[in-house]
Amino acid sequence: MKHAELRSIVHNVADSLGSGIGLMIGHYEMDVYGDAERSHERAITVDFLHGVVIEGEPSTSLVESVALYKTAFADLCSKAGGSIANVVEAKARFWSDALNCHFTVTITDRDGHRSATDYAGIPGQRVKILDPLGRLRPRPSAQARCKTFDFASGWPEWEESGMAALEATPQETDHLTGIPDASIFCITGALGFPLFMR
Template identity: 45%
Template sequence: MKHAVLASVGRNIAHSLASGIGLMIGVYSMDIFGEAAASPEGFIEVDFLSGATTGAATSASLARAISLYAAALPSLCKSHGVEVTDFEKLSAKYLGKGHRAEFVVTVTDRNGKKSARRYVGNPGARPIILDPLGRRRRVRSD
């Protein structure tokens, strides 16, 4: 089990929820960024292993979608050749404040290795900056 594969699984499931369409769980319309923005907390953090959330309160519809994602995780893991037990933690924090969609995916594997990557826009992509020589570089979050 490579940590990069686990990070890929994390990005895939987090992006599917962020997209608002939910093809992974059947066509299911939701707006996690809108619900986060409408709250005083300004964020919703989703634990994909348990289906629990922290931060802003979620609507019944969004809570149902998150539980469906937690149930779909074993199938996604199997398609990537990993097991759910390879994860110690798999969460995504969706930020509702600001002008663009942004989420941070945190993965900790069973060996204790941890990574956190930030994605912006829809579809979620890692932010890009220009280095001192004018070359485009992805921002490393971990």
């Protein structure tokens, strides 16, 4: 399963959760954006690979829904000809502002390719920005790739350009070019993790 296909699957699962209409799981009493608004962090982060909420203060209904999405996610991967065994990370962070609802999909595949992609609205669509010619284009995903793996420490070494894009804050990247100054940088948590080798 290609990285873009995995991103599409996680987007579909996150979009289903964000819509509050869980046709995918047969559960309809959920309001992830409402729970995010009530949380101290003003956000909810969901780990679809394990079916748990890892950031925010979810309601009981949301916790139950997210657990069901674990199976739905695995089924979608299987139907696409892939397997969750090839997935290291599949998360979505939900929050809202005065203008819209937002979620960011962060995925990592077994090859060490990691990306974070922004969506807005219900249904969630790619956030767009103006290119140098004034045309609306989808905001590029922030990406990083594992280039080596340190077996002694158990952590991968990331290419610096990708690390900068995924770790920095918008203020820290104002002087950089080629890196989207987006809400993708609101993602929290350590970038390093044990990489499952083939």
